[in-house]
Amino acid sequence: MTQVFAYIPFKNGSAEDVALEYPEAVKKIDPAASLTAVVTGSGADLDAVAQDLTNTYKEVIKISHADLAYPNAELVRKALQDVLPKDAIVLVPHDTFGMDLAPGLSVKMDAAYAADIVDFEGIDGTSLKLIRQELGGAVYTHVTADISSGAVITIRPGSFAPTEAGSAGGKVTDKSGEVKELPAKRKFLEIVEAEVGDVDITKSDVLVSIGRGIEEQENIEIAQELAEAMGAVVSCSRPIVDAKWLEKSRQVGTSGQTVKPKVYMAMGISGSFQHLGGVKGNPFIVAVNKNPKAPIFQVADVGIVEDILEFMPELTEAIKSQ
């Protein structure tokens, strides 16, 4: 029987949303598979999360160790390696922690590795068929993973429908005793909080958000003029911050701010999942992009194939003359 172990990250005593997404993912891997939640940490927080997970999972493995109080991927990897069976399928979220943990875990478990999976198409013999994206979401691919000696798979958060936290009446098994010595070549020091910028983009109902299509720093003024005419605020995607054209506090995305505007104007933004991960609350999305194949058009409400550098000034003028 297929054995699946789902690693559950948590913060401040509550499991992250992905905890409710794994069960649907596992159904698509193999409806008959057994599914066990795995949590690592220490203290009351860990106990509370483990107990809470028994509402969703029949089996919950708890690994407690003082050094695991902060999820240092190197230590978590070693703990999982000591506790999980060799031929297991291990699921991890494809986020900044999962990316730190999972590739190395697959090497140490001598298991197949598949990253950032958005869907599964079941198992045929020892071959698991999966779906992922390449080239920033421009194309999808089918991938097969030989799971005969297990697999480590990162799944994209938000790709699988969340299950209702029910009353699975599961039990917690404490496997802390199986963890041998934890390595110490990497030590967690501290979290440096994001700097607060001059404008709080999370407070604005309308955002004019710019991406690579803005081309030059000087052109940001064009977006600012449109934002002014609309009573909006300028936000941006990652490349604009990487180029140091706008402050980090203006960046929308999983590695930036999470915004919940009423209207989101995606100007020259291709629409990577990391960017869209920061757009919540189901806003009305307007996408303008000169590439008709830009993934943003799949999620936008209204799409316009135009060069933003020509389109934005005309829109600004038209709004002003209303």
Add this chain to the structure above:
Amino acid sequence: MEILVCVKRVPDTAENEFELNSAGNDLDRDDLVYSVNEWDNYAVEEAIQIVDNAGGSVTVITVGDDESEEVLRREMAMGANNGVLLSDDAFDGSDGKGIAAILKAQIEKGKYDLILTGAQADEGAGQVGGMLAAMLDYPYASLVNKIEIVDDTTIKVGREIEGGNQEMNEIQLPCVLSIQTGINEPRYVGIRGIRKVASVDIPVNGAGDLGIDAATVGAAGAKTKRVDYFVPDLGDGAEMLEGSTDEIIEKLIERLKAKGGL
């Protein structure tokens, strides 16, 4: 500090509109524009800046075909001191672990304090750095957006985590780091820079040179395999506004008013 940076030649997502071929199982690769993986430029820039301050040298390596030599030359034009191309028909079809195993074999021919990769490349897996570290038994940190040299054996690194926060870690050398964009501003490479390194010798190492058993890499050794490319039918997507720019703007303003955008 001896630094090695792993780079990759990839289709440029900013320069291409990707289409499937007529059989529908691969990209139409005829007119694709290739360049250095964006993340790798940040890794090479970081390596050069560290060496400028602390001394040492920067070596760039890649697994690829003859055409991948151009990306090594570009990174050498930025300021990397040495380049090595890892190329062999037996490497074709390698999965992430295959690539990591090939890189590992080359790395073990030298002695490096710091090994850098881009945080991810065209396939978006972000896997090779972490695998390489685990194979070498070196510590690893991904999505690094800050490096501070403490002494010969220790560095401090910042990792980009959710919400724009930064996770600071202390790591012992040698280690592997995957570099996130935005850590620095990669220098511009002009025609002159490229010319300067145009005739520099770039050694090519195959499976034999690296002591790699061909059955463990390439398609033969891959546990994870890409079957095909496709573009799913995701429903209607956006309502596309068409017509003259004036007509489009009129329709857009109407909708923005209805939705509270104006």
